Amino acid sequence: MHEDISKNQEVLINNKSVNTKQFSAFYLDNRLYGIEVSRVQEVVRSMTMTPIPLAPDYVRGLINLRGQVATAIGLRELFGFHEQLPDEFINIVCKIDGMLISFQVDEIGDVIEVSEEDFEQTPQTISDNIRRYMIGVYKISNSLLSAIDVDNIIKFLNHKT
């Protein structure tokens, strides 16, 4: 699957004339998602976490990120894929409103450049659990990338609790 994506990427890079965006691709339960590259501060492997009692299950804990405290959000729990959480996970660290938030995903993919022409609104049939965090969908040659809006996630979390 990875190879496919890199092929897509090459194609897209050759097509520079169109309005493009870069997404950092990641996988949850083998499905493809992306966060805009400009929003990602860094990607790190699993780290020791301090769980937060009383917090909702998708708040997995706090991470010491070189002296800064990052809050880890399990996207699986947030999106409602509770079954069989993987032992290992990857942290995608973003800075949102001055706070470090680490989105924990199963696997990290490549940087994918997408064209705005391939953009579609999120179909109404998608579960609200995920749809509310999505900007929309990008059609990549043999896959679909669900674009995630990290600001929306935080806005929703702040609103919810």
Place this chain on the structure above:
Amino acid sequence: MALTPEAKQSALSEYFDECYEMLERLNKNVSIVEKNGSDKEILAAIYRDMHTLKGSSQLFGFAKIGRLAHVMETCLDPIRKGKTNLSPELLDSIYIGLDFITFTLDQIKDLKKEPDSHEELEKIFAKFLSSVELSITNLKSLSKDKILLTEETFEYIKAKPSTEETTPVSVENKNDTEIPSFEIFDMAENPVQSVTSATRPVVQSKLEEPQTSDKKNVSDEQISETIRVQVNLLNNLMNLVGELVLIRNQLLQHAKFNDDDTDFLKMSQRLNLLTAELQNEVMKTRMQPIGNVLTIFTRVVRDISKELGKKIDLNLQGIETELDKTVIEAVKDPLMHIVRNAVDHGIETAEERKKEGKKETALIILKAYNESGQVIIEIIDDGRGIDKEKIGAKAVEKGIITKETLSKMTEKEVQLLIFTPGFSTADVVSNISGRGVGMDVVKTNVERIGGLVDLFSVPGKGTTIIIKIPLSLAIIPALIVHSEGQQFAIPQTKLVELLRIDNSETNSEKIENLQGQAVLRLRGKLLPVISLAQVLFNKRNNLNFAEDEHNKLNQENIVSNVVILNADNFLFGLIVDEINDSADIVVKSLSQFLKDLKVFSGATIMGDGTVALTIDVLGIAEIAKISIVHTNDRPSSHFQNKLVNHYHSDICEYLLIDAGAPSAYAIPLSIVNRLEEFETERFELSGEQKVIRYRNSLLPILSLPDFLELPFENSKTEIIKERTPIVVIKRGHFSYGIEVREIYDIIEVSSEIDQSVKDRPGILGTIVTNEQIIVIADIFGMIDIVKSNLESQSHPHSEIVHEPQIVTEIIKRQNHRILLVEDSSFFRKYIHSILLEAGYLVETAYDGANGLEILESSLQNHFSLILSDIEMPIMDGLEFAKHVRSSKNHSKIPMIAITTKYTQNEIQEGLSVGFSSYLEKLRAEKLIAELDLILIQNKTKEKN
């Protein structure tokens, strides 16, 4: 003089800094002069600052400030030279002038140019001109030498637009036309030149002359030991030190596990010391004396009191107390609000004060001091205090509380209502304190920086507001605790004490069960107890209070670590698995959605690199739904002492019980040792006496309902209950179990015990509160009566009571004055009333120190005898006795100790320091008998 924009900008910001600094100093100095009269040095300093202000303002082209400063300088000159005195009028004009300059500076900063017209500004300016004129007229008549100068000034003022003294509008017009405002940031040429060209040349030349000649002096003086640094720079420095502290902590942790490498250990120790020192010094760079803020209040109080026609002295204490700049900034507005409130609402008018028999001049004390790593600021006024009725009525009217709630609230609770949002007491919204924001803002602002606000008020006497704030916000000392294997940090500011409670031992500090809730008896007070594991992880594992005898056996050697915390002035205990070190932590804030959990205030990185959450003490208390009602006006130990110092609290605690009667019965909490609940079947009979096996001995059970023999339904019929609540009372060496129907609650009551209604033994008297009548049970009296039926035990203090020969004694007693020293207001009142009833004259003191004060200020034979409690705050009875015995005038005075429990050792100790005997509180006859004995003996000795 082609300055680059950057250079101009930086020069300008330096100008602002300097001006504000000078204004602050000017305000301070002027108020000193006003208070203490003319001091040559200070006057010179004022003159100097005014001069510098003038010079630099003109340099930057701010003509208005420059001219004003010039006028003031001119007025001050004769005073500085001692030719004339500073008149109150001139002082007023100087104050107004300073206001004008401050205001203009603010405007310049905001608008980036000198304001051309502003209503407020014009008002101040007009006021200044008219007052200056007034003072100058006075000057003229006073000192003929200065006529020339004043005329010159006049001319200067008059020369300005048409007529200043008329309307502000004319001033405005004039300013618009003659002095164009400068876009200083776009101006490339020399500003001074533009000023010259824009203003009248005559004026300008006059101004420039002193400027050049005096400039040298000024610059000489400015060579000093300080440099100005941007606060931003200090902030960055502070952040970096914060990071360094974290790394240091991690390194120390690492060194702990590598202790075979001695070089590494040494280096890490060295690094540790250096980091601590560095942290300390960097914190110091941000420290400012709180006086910087407090001194502005002199001005505020002066102005407002004048406006309101009140006479107020403001007394500042501890202005050198240092605080972090951010904390000072944060606390400035709340303080201002409190002070304004005190002046506006708190202090009465001079006439009112006269009527009340108070000194006409009111006093407001602003006191700052350090205590246990925090800064305490007290705002004390001797005004009218907070009227419970008025506040209550207002709160009901505003819909903050209902009438029913109000009727149940204590005075303190009602007073605390002023901190509720939406509460403003002023009948008419005045422009002084009623500006839409209430004391609730004060409270939230102080709490936001981790502080506490508390209030004590006695109607008619005054109000004290206490603010407790941390020294710094960035790095705070915290206690690290463990719960369920996870580390948590508790800010030290909320910490009262740490306890290790062994429930298997027979010590008095235990976690007990009260109606299914865990409570801790700590020095005679019941505190609610919660477990951190229960709150955070919903586990009830370590709440090992003794349910009953049986359970307790299984729980031997179970030790609880309890952290006593102060949440918004009520105390509670938090059980944790483990108490670790205390550490300086750097608090990082949490994401918004985690703050909403309420239990955590932030996170920090520990020495081992893990992240620990910091506990929000208020939040935990809220989540655990700790009953605030019962504990609300129990101040922390610190506040409690304060309370005793300021106003002698009349609040006493009682245990509310069901004695088988419809009315409420209560036992003074100070005599209660423990609360238990036993299975009814475990009671046994020894002869006719009901007993229970209790801690390796037999506890006699006395039933209060049976003893009282109240003729109410159910009172005699045996109600078979599975469990019986028992109040354990300890007297001397013996414990007694008092059987009651039910234990309800602990209440705090401030009313007097009325002894007129006591129809039977076992009743001490009644207390009338707002809602009900509470009957106080005389447990010791009941024990005495019941005990006479008990053959099995002999009490060491059960000698036959010497019955006083009433008629003759009462007359004799009236010759004697007794000093009663007792901290518990209940006993103080109770014994006081007993002594009075018997005919003795009594004076009371609320602790040893107070007793000593009273004694020292009295004549040698004023008191015939001292009755003193042993356990008292501040100065206990033993200490007190030592002082009395070593005093010149009173060393011979007989002293009797009165106490609830004592051992032979304690008696020995008491006797050795000078007490002649020990008596139990609450045994009236015995007390009077003993007094008669000593005082009459004394009398006979005197006759001999």
